[in-house]
Amino acid sequence: MGTFPRLGALLEKRFTLAQLPTPVERLDRLSEELGVSLYVKRDDLTESVASGNKIRKLEYLLYDAREKGCDTLITCGGVQSNHCRATAAVAARMGFACHLILRGEKPAIPNGNYLVDRILGATTSFYSREEFENLHEIERNTVATLERQGHKPYLIPMGGSNATGSLGYIRMAEELAGLPEPFDFIYCALGSGGTYAGMMIGLKHHGVSSRLQGVAVCDDVAYFEAEVKRILQEFEAWYGVTFPDGLFDMNFDDRFVGIGYALNTPEELKELIRIARLEGLILDPVYTLKTFLGMTRQIREGVVPKGARVLFVHTGGHYGVFPKGEEIAPLL
Numbered sequence: 001m002g003t004f005p006r007l008g009a010l011l012e013k014r015f016t017l018a019q020l021p022t023p024v025e026r027l028d029r030l031s032e033e034l035g036v037s038l039y040v041k042r043d044d045l046t047e048s049v050a051s052g053n054k055i056r057k058l059e060y061l062l063y064d065a066r067e068k069g070c071d072t073l074i075t076c077g078g079v080q081s082n083h084c085r086a087t088a089a090v091a092a093r094m095g096f097a098c099h100l101i102l103r104g105e106k107p108a109i110p111n112g113n114y115l116v117d118r119i120l121g122a123t124t125s126f127y128s129r130e131e132f133e134n135l136h137e138i139e140r141n142t143v144a145t146l147e148r149q150g151h152k153p154y155l156i157p158m159g160g161s162n163a164t165g166s167l168g169y170i171r172m173a174e175e176l177a178g179l180p181e182p183f184d185f186i187y188c189a190l191g192s193g194g195t196y197a198g199m200m201i202g203l204k205h206h207g208v209s210s211r212l213q214g215v216a217v218c219d220d221v222a223y224f225e226a227e228v229k230r231i232l233q234e235f236e237a238w239y240g241v242t243f244p245d246g247l248f249d250m251n252f253d254d255r256f257v258g259i260g261y262a263l264n265t266p267e268e269l270k271e272l273i274r275i276a277r278l279e280g281l282i283l284d285p286v287y288t289l290k291t292f293l294g295m296t297r298q299i300r301e302g303v304v305p306k307g308a309r310v311l312f313v314h315t316g317g318h319y320g321v322f323p324k325g326e327e328i329a330p331l332l
């Protein structure tokens, strides 16, 4: 049943798109190196083309879109957005059209996630960083244009991060609750905050007491506190689910954004290569690499005691290594 009975019916309202539950695997060599018992939740294995965390959110968002009679999905992100690629993939699979509002320059030759978007038939429009500041206006105009063309659009926010999308990670917490032994710490990336928000609610809902730690790959602690609170408010306003004040601890670390969102130093990329060779696990340069760096630093700082059971949530993003080929190749 869970702590919040109203969530029960909401959690049923999904399409089955991802291969779930994803495996949990022990990283033996890293465990020894770090002095903890380190495991990885393989959410990079949720699907091949729509791989990563976003498909869990999209199971709920597409169900809602279909219930509302919509035929076209609109979403937004950077040119190399994993969320846009996953949305394009599930749109094609479920018979929706898909339009992507992309931040950045149109690449001369499609590559990485953007190549996959195009193969899947998503249409795209490009906006500079400055133009993207007016995202809400761009979204409204895109909706209006598609409506004039006779479509019924469904707008998915950046990263699929609203209450509906977060249901995917509330449900994921049930997979963690079903494991034989609990984890002391769980680490995940903070991009738009919906994965963290969902897991935070889900862990309470399913009675799991692990400490959830988010590592920011953009923005700062104040931004993510506000985003997670907004999602909690949406649960109340949209679904009548209320959470007692002070129920949740929000643990955010914003020291690992580094030189900026989607930018990497050679040292960071060297760590990506080292982990790939040590454990056969490829991290993506934008999200999971920086989260991994945050987790290992906290372990070394003693935030995580020796011998603790730690779970790293691999949220996918593999296609993101391809546009980084020129930066990675000299380090190989």
Ligand SMILES: Cc1ncc(COP(=O)(O)O)c(C=O)c1O
Pocket: 052, 053, 081, 082, 083, 159, 161, 189, 190, 191, 192, 193, 194, 195, 196, 284, 287, 288, 315, 316, 317
């Ligand atoms: C691979 C990957 N990991 C983690 C995240 C962060 O998830 P969220 O946006 O829900 O914070 C994203 C998306 O932003 C992502 O693409």
